[in-house]
Amino acid sequence: MSAAPPPPWEVVLLVSHLLDPRTLAVASCVCKSWRASMSSDNLWKPACASLFPSLSALQSTDPALPYHRIYALGLAASRCRARSPAKPRLSLDDLVFVVDVRSEDLPITTVSKPGDEIAPDPNGLFRFELGADEECSLAMEIMDPVRITWIVALRGWKAVFTMMECDGRASFIPGAEGWFSQELPLAGCCSSAAASGLVADMKLGFCSRGVAGGKIRVESASVGILSMGSWRYASMEDGLRYLQNFLA
Amino acid sequence: MSSPPSASASSSPPPCPKKMITLRSSDGATFEIEETAALQSKTLENMIHENCASTLIPVPNITGEVLARVVEFCSKHAEAGVDDESLGAWDEEFVAVDHTTLFDYIRAANFLEIPTLLDLGCQTVADMIKGKTPDEIKKTFKITTACTPEEEEEVRGENQWAFE
Numbered sequence: 068m069s070a071a072p073p074p075p076w077e078v079v080l081l082v083s084h085l086l087d088p089r090t091l092a093v094a095s096c097v098c099k100s101w102r103a104s105m106s107s108d109n110l111w112k113p114a115c116a117s118l119f120p121s122l123s124a125l126q127s128t129d130p131a132l133p134y135h136r137i138y139a140l141g142l143a144a145s146r147c148r149a150r151s152p153a154k155p156r157l158s159l160d161d162l163v164f165v166v167d168v169r170s171e172d173l174p175i176t177t178v179s180k181p182g183d184e185i186a187p188d189p190n191g192l193f194r195f196e197l198g199a200d201e202e203c204s205l206a207m208e209i210m211d212p213v214r215i216t217w218i219v220a221l222r223g224w225k226a227v228f229t230m231m232e233c234d235g236r237a238s239f240i241p242g243a244e245g246w247f248s249q250e251l252p253l254a255g256c257c258s259s260a261a262a263s264g265l266v267a268d269m270k271l272g273f274c275s276r277g278v279a280g281g282k283i284r285v286e287s288a289s290v291g292i293l294s295m296g297s298w299r300y301a302s303m304e305d306g307l308r309y310l311q312n313f314l315a
Numbered sequence: 316m317s318s319p320p321s322a323s324a325s326s327s328p329p330p331c332p333k334k335m336i337t338l339r340s341s342d343g344a345t346f347e348i349e350e351t352a353a354l355q356s357k358t359l360e361n362m363i364h365e366n367c368a369s370t371l372i373p374v375p376n377i378t379g380e381v382l383a384r385v386v387e388f389c390s391k392h393a394e395a396g397v398d399d400e401s402l403g404a405w406d407e408e409f410v411a412v413d414h415t416t417l418f419d420y421i422r423a424a425n426f427l428e429i430p431t432l433l434d435l436g437c438q439t440v441a442d443m444i445k446g447k448t449p450d451e452i453k454k455t456f457k458i459t460t461a462c463t464p465e466e467e468e469e470v471r472g473e474n475q476w477a478f479e
Contacts, residue, residue, distance in 0.1 A: 073458040078418045078440065081425060081433070085441040092477035096449040096470050098460045135473075142476050 079104045088114050088138060095135075111135040119145075155307035157315055159187060160222075166197055166288045167216040168204075168271065170237070175213070176204035176285045181222065193306025194268075194291030206282035211237045215247045217269055217290055221314050228313040230290070231267040237283060245271040251292070254312030265301065265309065266293040336363070337371045338386065344379030345371070348386045352393035357428035376426050381419045384409075388420075388432050410439045414456065 074082075083104050086094065088111070095105040111134035115122060119141030125132055159182035168175040178197050185195050207213070217230040231249035238245050246269070253263035272287035292301040292309065301309070334350040336359065353359040362372060374382060391397070391405060410417060417436060424432035443455055452458070462470070471478075 072415065073456050073460075074414070074418055074440070075422070077425065078421050078437075081421060082437045082440045082444070085437050086444065089477045090441075090445050092474035093447070093449060094444055094452060095474055096467070097452050098458055099462055099466065100460070101458075102462075102470055139473065139476050 076100055076104065083107075083110055086110075092135070092139075106133060106135045108134045111138050114138055115141065152308060155304055155311055157307045157311050159183070159185060159303070159307070162310070162314075163220045163222060164195065164197060164290065165216075165218040165220065166199075166269070166290065167218075168213055168285055168288075169216075170207050170211045170213050173205065175207055176200075178288055187303065188300075191303050192291065192300040193303050194300045195289060197288045197290060199272075199285045199288050204284040204286070206278045206280075206284050207237050209237060209281065209283055213237050213245075215269060215271070217267060219310060219314070226314045228310060230292075231269065237271075237273060245273060247271070248293070250295075251309070254309060262295075264295045266295055267291075268293045268300075338382060339371055339373045340377055340379035340382040341375050342379050344382070346379075346382055346386045348389060349393065352386070352389040355389040355392055355429050355431065357430075359427060374427070377423045378419075381416070381423050384416075384420070385423050385427065385429070385432065389429065392431055406435055410435060 079101060083091065083094075086105070091105045091110060095102045115134050115137050119137065122137050122141050125137055125140070126134070162182040164178075164180050164182070164185065166178045168177070176199055178199050180197050185197065188194050212234060213236065214232070214234050216232045218227055219230055220227045230251070231247065233247055233249050235245065235247050248266050248268045251263050251265040251267050253261050268291045270287075270289045271285055272289075273283040274286040275281070275283050276286075278284055292306045293299065294301050294305075335347045336350055336353045338346045338348060340346070350363065353363065359372065377385070388409060392402070397405075410420070412420075417439060420432060421436040421440070423429075424436055444452055447455065
């Protein structure tokens with residue numbers, strides 16, 4: 068068969084109305100006349116209006132901006148927004164958790180637990196029980212002033228990050244827990260004036276078992292990272308990604 | 316053409332003989348088409364209603380070869396009692412032609428405003444374009460006009476998302 072002439076422009080124009088955006092974009096790359104036919108605003112306007120209605124504002128500000136470009140912009144923007152963060156490079160095993168409780172410079176108890184000895188939260192949250200050794204905890208008076216410190220370190224003491232350092236009182240309601248919290252700094256993209264929306268959270272459990280004179284001891288400590296927006300614990304992955312900014 | 320085994324052609328004879336329209340192609344060939352079939356074309360419909368179709372309708376843009384096939388298409392689609400499946404199969408065969416003829420069908424359907432034929436023809440071409448790379452499209456339709464390298468890079472860049 069001899070070489071047939073290519074499709075007349077009339078046919079290209081008529082056919083273009085049946086093509087979806089992706090095919091139109093690919094077909095635009097065939098040749099100059101196809102580029103002109105496949106880029107026409109009236110072909111792209113309906114797709115933009117249905118998928119990216121808010122972007123029609125762009126055309127009002129710059130009438131020279133063609134709809135096929137608005138479509139490409141809308142697609143790129145929605146892909147960017149939908150992008151999920153990379154998996155954290157840190158794992159719990161790389162970390163050591165240190166909790167220190169002192170009262171007026173007197174060390175009450177220090178708990179140091181490497182990550183591989185900490186049981187992960189069954190719900191995948193960044194929240195952990197660090198059992199305190201009652202035997203090693205000194206006794207305190209109820210309502211004594213206490214300073215709580217929670218540090219997360221990289222194994223081998225390669226780096227440290229202080230999660231919280233705050234003062235409070237050893238409040239003791241039997242079975243109830245002393246709760247301490249401190250806002251965490253924002254990592255990376257904004258200056259420290261902006262809030263991170265994250266809070267380091269610690270609950271100390273006190274008990275009076277086997278302690279004379281109405282004094283109390285630290286029997287447990289649990290720590291975690293809370294999100295202020297939802298007032299829920301952050302996921303394990305989010306917690307690790309956060310710490311990556313300061314430790315890795 | 317099948318007919319029931321009786322003397323007359325149909326069970327209820329039409330009150331008057333079917334009205335025929337005559338079309339003349341660009342190269343002077345004439346074709347008869349039933350009015351009901353001609354009504355598939357909006358252009359012809361308008362002419363019929365304005366009573367211009369009393370004698371002969373010239374169709375200057377379309378050659379006899381193509382016009383004959385268009386008449387065939389319209390007659391088939393005006394036929395009563397054809398089920399969708401067999402009509403679909405008939406349509407498929409109708410467009411199984413070389414590209415030049417296919418493009419002629421599309422232009423004829425556009426000129427005569429025959430939506431069924433226009434959709435059929437355009438969809439056939441659209442299906443030849445979908446899913447192909449630009450080079451494959453060029454090959455399919457034997458398009459040889461080239462862009463400058465700068466133009467090609469520019470248009471590729473603008474449409475990169477479609478290749479991902």
